[in-house]
Amino acid sequence: MNSPMLKIENLVMRFGGVVACNDFTAEIKEGQIVGLIGPNGAGKTTIFNVVTGVYKPTAGQILFSPNGIEQHQLTGLSPDKIAKLGVCRTFQNIRLFGELTVLENVFIGNHLRVKSDVFSTVLRLPHYVAEEKRLYEKSLYLLEKIGLQDTKDEKASSLPYGMQRRLEIARALATDPRLLLLDEPAAGMNPQETRELIEFIREIKDEFDLTIFLIEHHMEVIMEISEKIYVLDHGVLIAQGNPSEIQRNEKVVEAYLGVG
Amino acid sequence: MREKNKRHVTLLILALTILGLFLANRFLDPYKVRVINLSGIYVTLGLSMNLINGMTGMFSLGHAGFMAVGAYTVGILTMPITMKEMNFFMQPIVPFLANVEWGFLPALIAAGLISALLGVLIGAPVLRLTDDYLAIATLGFAEIIRVVFTNTQSLTNGALGLKGIPNYTNTWWSWGVALVTIWFISYLMRGTYGKAFLAVREDEVAARAMGINLFKHKVMSFAFGCFFAGVAGGLMAGLLGTIDPNMFRITLTFNILLIVVLGGLGKIGGTIIAAVIVTAGMETLRFLDESMDLGFVQIKGIPGMRMVVFSIILIVAVILREKGLLRRPKGREFTYVKN
Numbered sequence: 004m005n006s007p008m009l010k011i012e013n014l015v016m017r018f019g020g021v022v023a024c025n026d027f028t029a030e031i032k033e034g035q036i037v038g039l040i041g042p043n044g045a046g047k048t049t050i051f052n053v054v055t056g057v058y059k060p061t062a063g064q065i066l067f068s069p070n071g072i073e074q075h076q077l078t079g080l081s082p083d084k085i086a087k088l089g090v091c092r093t094f095q096n097i098r099l100f101g102e103l104t105v106l107e108n109v110f111i112g113n114h115l116r117v118k119s120d121v122f123s124t125v126l127r128l129p130h131y132v133a134e135e136k137r138l139y140e141k142s143l144y145l146l147e148k149i150g151l152q153d154t155k156d157e158k159a160s161s162l163p164y165g166m167q168r169r170l171e172i173a174r175a176l177a178t179d180p181r182l183l184l185l186d187e188p189a190a191g192m193n194p195q196e197t198r199e200l201i202e203f204i205r206e207i208k209d210e211f212d213l214t215i216f217l218i219e220h221h222m223e224v225i226m227e228i229s230e231k232i233y234v235l236d237h238g239v240l241i242a243q244g245n246p247s248e249i250q251r252n253e254k255v256v257e258a259y260l261g262v263g
Numbered sequence: 264m265r266e267k268n269k270r271h272v273t274l275l276i277l278a279l280t281i282l283g284l285f286l287a288n289r290f291l292d293p294y295k296v297r298v299i300n301l302s303g304i305y306v307t308l309g310l311s312m313n314l315i316n317g318m319t320g321m322f323s324l325g326h327a328g329f330m331a332v333g334a335y336t337v338g339i340l341t342m343p344i345t346m347k348e349m350n351f352f353m354q355p356i357v358p359f360l361a362n363v364e365w366g367f368l369p370a371l372i373a374a375g376l377i378s379a380l381l382g383v384l385i386g387a388p389v390l391r392l393t394d395d396y397l398a399i400a401t402l403g404f405a406e407i408i409r410v411v412f413t414n415t416q417s418l419t420n421g422a423l424g425l426k427g428i429p430n431y432t433n434t435w436w437s438w439g440v441a442l443v444t445i446w447f448i449s450y451l452m453r454g455t456y457g458k459a460f461l462a463v464r465e466d467e468v469a470a471r472a473m474g475i476n477l478f479k480h481k482v483m484s485f486a487f488g489c490f491f492a493g494v495a496g497g498l499m500a501g502l503l504g505t506i507d508p509n510m511f512r513i514t515l516t517f518n519i520l521l522i523v524v525l526g527g528l529g530k531i532g533g534t535i536i537a538a539v540i541v542t543a544g545m546e547t548l549r550f551l552d553e554s555m556d557l558g559f560v561q562i563k564g565i566p567g568m569r570m571v572v573f574s575i576i577l578i579v580a581v582i583l584r585e586k587g588l589l590r591r592p593k594g595r596e597f598t599y600v601k602n
């Protein structure tokens with residue numbers, strides 16, 4: 004393959020006096036699972052926010068290549084355009100459509116791929132009805148995958164925490180992403196749920212042909228599924244490498260023990 | 264199977280509505296028929312505002328303004344040519360409108376389209392900003408349109424208003440439009456665009472991350488809402504026969520807001536019921552504004568008293584809602600057509 008799926012070059016993100024991310028460079032190849040770790044406040048979520056267009060970076064560029072050939076500059080694009088190109092995410096502090104049902108949450112993930120215009124949806128023209136039926140089937144399939152098919156008519160906010168996290172992943176999958184960004188998907192999960200999540204991430208990666216960028220605090224998750232790990236501390240990249248290299252890295256151990 | 268049952272229920276409700284209107288026209292006195300007309304118009308108004316404020320989560324206070332636009336559009340377009348000459352005695356009407364005399368349906372559609380177009384022109388610049396700006400801009404628009412209509416003598420006949428607008432509005436028109444509005448908004452909310460509106464209401468950040476263009480969807484929802492507000496304004500003109508700029512004050516918007524809040528934000532069934540109850544209630548409470556003779560004591564009428572009473576009812580209803588007393592059991596709400 005030629006160009007990597009995601010290329011972050013010399014990214015700087017400043018909030019007033021706070022430098023949340025300073026000169027960060029990273030590369031994710033198609034089909035990889037890449038981890039991003041670091042202590043609280045290191046700037047991990049900020050990087051996701053910049054990649055998905057929530058913030059415009061102070062400096063640097065982000066290149067996305069959904070198929071290895073064409074390259075899109077993501078900096079300056081709005082979040083919805085970035086999602087349409089094939090980058091979707093979950094949120095560290097869950098952001099479901101709380102008052103809507105579980106099924107509606109996933110169904111809404113399909114909206115960006117809908118071809119019919121609004122009047123054909125109101126008139127329920129045959130081509131829209133067919134499209135809608137297909138999207139509902141797809142949504143139900145995704146719910147089945149995360150094991151939530153029985154709660155499809157419940158309010159999303161009424162689900163337990165772990166299920167809400169999985170529902171966020173299903174909603175993101177409904178957008179047909181090429182690159183999936185997961186922000187602490189195992190947060191608040193018990194060891195059993197965490198194990199299932201690891202399996203689940205591997206499964207969806209294969210089935211939907213995904214590339215995954217993952218922030219996680221559970222070390223066992225990161226070490227087990229990432230091919231490559233970037234370590235961030237105070238907005239600065241302090242190490243990168245495969246899991247065993249990272250585990251042996253002194254700077255990483257120091258950052259995690261809170262020395263200095 | 265369930266789909267089929269739903270269709271039968273819909274057809275049954277439709278048949279009962281038609282039968283009810285037929286009987287009402289036949290046996291009720293004109294005053295009661297007028298209340299039925301107003302109810303139908305307020306159903307349309309309530310739903311159109313609920314689409315904007317309840318379902319898409321924007322905060323618009325411009326309904327009275329968009330109704331004014333619709334009412335004047337219908338008034339000017341449907342009024343007979345000789346009637347126009349009589350109305351515009353201070354200053355003749357602009358030449359290009361002097362000789363038009365449209366039927367009611369095309370005039371209503373024009374009312375909706377002009378209102379929607381104005382909605383987009385006013386909404387587009389501010390919908391990129393946060394929702395507070397929409398409230399301010401629409402409130403300002405509703406007030407400004409009154410001033411404008413008061414001063415455009417050769418277009419709207421200024422403060423004199425329009426008299427002798429043909430009384431096209433009957434229960435078939437008012438409730439026919441209400442049914443079309445119910446159908447349109449139910450089906451809109453059932454489809455993927457309507458769901459996207461709900462997503463925008465629930466969480467704008469998440470909606471954008473799921474590829475929903477906030478601006479496009481907000482403008483779309485706002486334009487639909489303004490369209491129906493304009494049509495309802497046109498129906499009002501055809502019902503009253505006389506309109507002037509001062510009819511379209513902010514209190515009119517608050518009446519509709521009252522319906523939306525009582526009916527429930529985002530709820531279609533609730534809004535329909537609330538529209539009927541509030542309209543009928545406002546008429547029933549009209550005696551509060553007039554002087555009362557209680558035999559031993561004479562109470563002078565206090566204009567606006569019924570608004571006070573209604574406001575109190577609103578506050579109580581909101582408090583009861585908060586406490587969950589008026590909340591219906593979960594999952595049994597008639598909201599929008601669900602799959």
Ligand SMILES: Nc1ncnc2c1ncn2[C@@H]1O[C@H](COP(=O)(O)OP(=O)(O)O)[C@@H](O)[C@H]1O
Nearest residue numbers: 018021023041042043044045046047048049050
């Ligand atoms: N919108 C913002 N405005 C100001 N400061 C911010 C903003 N977002 C993040 N920060 C700051 O950037 C730093 C990194 O935050 P974050 O990326 O959330 O860290 P992490 O996800 O690694 O825990 C923190 O100091 C945080 O306070």
Ligand SMILES: [Mg+2]
Nearest residue numbers: 047048049095
């Ligand atoms: Mg974070």
